[in-house]
Amino acid sequence: MSDLHPIIDRFPRLRIAVWGDFILDEYVYGFTRRISREAPVLILSFQRREFSLGGAGNAALNLAALGVEVRAIGVTGADSSGRAVRRILRLHGISDEALFSERNGVTPLKTRILAGEENTKKQQILRIDREGEVPEGAGLRRQIAAALKKASASCDALIISDYHYRTVNEDLFAAALPLFRRAGLPVALDSRFRLTRFPGVSIATPNEPEVEDALKTRLGEDRRGLVSAGRALLRSLRSPALLITRGFKGMALFERGKPPVFLPVHGSTDIVDVTGAGDTVISVLTAGLAAGASFRQAARLANYAGGLVVMKKGTATVSPRELKEAAASDR
Numbered sequence: 455m456s457d458l459h460p461i462i463d464r465f466p467r468l469r470i471a472v473w474g475d476f477i478l479d480e481y482v483y484g485f486t487r488r489i490s491r492e493a494p495v496l497i498l499s500f501q502r503r504e505f506s507l508g509g510a511g512n513a514a515l516n517l518a519a520l521g522v523e524v525r526a527i528g529v530t531g532a533d534s535s536g537r538a539v540r541r542i543l544r545l546h547g548i549s550d551e552a553l554f555s556e557r558n559g560v561t562p563l564k565t566r567i568l569a570g571e572e573n574t575k576k577q578q579i580l581r582i583d584r585e586g587e588v589p590e591g592a593g594l595r596r597q598i599a600a601a602l603k604k605a606s607a608s609c610d611a612l613i614i615s616d617y618h619y620r621t622v623n624e625d626l627f628a629a630a631l632p633l634f635r636r637a638g639l640p641v642a643l644d645s646r647f648r649l650t651r652f653p654g655v656s657i658a659t660p661n662e663p664e665v666e667d668a669l670k671t672r673l674g675e676d677r678r679g680l681v682s683a684g685r686a687l688l689r690s691l692r693s694p695a696l697l698i699t700r701g702f703k704g705m706a707l708f709e710r711g712k713p714p715v716f717l718p719v720h721g722s723t724d725i726v727d728v729t730g731a732g733d734t735v736i737s738v739l740t741a742g743l744a745a746g747a748s749f750r751q752a753a754r755l756a757n758y759a760g761g762l763v764v765m766k767k768g769t770a771t772v773s774p775r776e777l778k779e780a781a782a783s784d785r
Contacts, residue, residue: 456781458755462774464745466521471605473527473598474510474615474622474644476553477562478535479769481506485572496579498569506769507542508564510615512730513644516737517613518546519771525609527552527601528621529588535561552601554594560586562619587620599626606633611744613736614652616645627652640743644736650690657695657749659736659756660687665698677716684708695749699735699760707753715750720761720780730769735760738772758784 484498507515514524526548530536532555539561543550563584568576588594598621605612612634616622622645631654634641643658645651649668652658662673665683668690673679680698688696688708696708704719738759742752758780762772 456778456784458742458747458751458781459778461742461745461747461751461755462520462777462781465741465774468611468741468744469523469525469609470517470611470613470740470744471525471527471602471609472510472514472517472613472615473602473605474513474613475562475617475619476511476514476526476528476530476539476621477508477564477617477619478511478539479506479508480504480563480565482565482567483576484567484569485576486569496569498567505538505542507539508730508769509562509617509619509733510613510621511539511543512733512769513613513615513737514543514548515546515769516734516771517741518548520738520741520774520777522741524548525552525601525605526550527598527605529554529556529559529594529598531555531559531561531586532557533561535563535584552598552604554597556589556591556594558589560584562586562617585619595623595626598623599629602626602630603633606630606637606639609639611640611642611740613740614641614643614645614655615733615736616643616648616652618647622652624651631655640740642736642740642743644732649687653690653692655691655693656743657693657697657739658687658691659697659699659732659739661699661701661732680706681714684714697735697739697749697753697756699732705735705753705757705760707750709749715753717753717757720758720784721765731760731764733769734763734772738777754784755781 481504483501565582567580570576640656643655698706705717707715735756739756742755
């Protein structure tokens with residue numbers, strides 16, 4: 455039995471809060487018929503559409519798939535997309551008590567058009583994003599602050615999923631972080647464009663382009679550049695650890711006062727779909743930390759999960775059984 459199996463077995467005892475941007479993902483499938491007479495574009499025959507969750511919603515679904523009890527903290531618009539987000543969360547047993555509906559808000563919706571011949575595998579040909587930042591409002595901030603305070607007293611960890619729609623407010627973060635730190639709870643950060651604006655978290659999980667953007671540098675292909683950037687970002691974040699995801703090259707774990715650890719990608723490097731893989735990584739990593747794993751053990755679990763989920767189509771999840779099998783095979 456892998457040393458990680460007892461950690462995975464603790465997942466169903468955990469309660470983890472996910473604070474961030476809840477995004478609705480729409481997939482529209484069709485098959486190609488002919489070229490339009492109106493313009494040089496394909497005509498698609500509609501087959502079906504499916505919905506899933508992105509951003510903080512995908513992180514929440516990943517935790518639920520591990521058996522973790524999840525508390526969603528965020529904002530949706532009072533629109534059909536917002537209602538769909540809540541419906542999917544409830545379907546997976548996730549509490550939306552602290553998912554606040556804003557009358558003037560817009561729930562982010564990403565529509566992906568997938569097409570191909572009638573009996574062939576469909577490929578994404580277009581993505582349409584309907585976006586809107588969370589409106590500023592003292593009442594809304596008070597509600598989120600109260601939800602975060604409650605989570606610090608009733609949850610085992612916090613995931614911050616910042617996709618730049620302004621659900622995650624820097625003032626709210628500064629007020630909430632000490633509550634979780636005093637309780638000794640891990641706080642994990644995934645921030646697309648504001649990575650260094652949330653210092654003091656337990657660990658952050660940027661990918662290489664996000665590291666480059668945060669430090670205004672280029673990593674290149676030399677590992678020395680990655681090591682230098684990782685250490686610089688660790689200092690800037692004032693965090694005990696940092697996990698950089700590197701696609702088919704695996705991951706790099708940086709811990710304060712320790713040499714970096716490079717984790718090769720688990721499984722095949724012939725990746726099927728990276729959509730939502732970062733959400734899977736931070737979910738498994740945080741669940742591991744909340745279950746008592748060291749940063750290195752939690753990073754190994756996250757690496758297995760990342761390798762598994764990129765072999766699945768669309769935003770996907772991994773199960774405890776899959777994690778155990780991956781850990782047992784990696785001896």
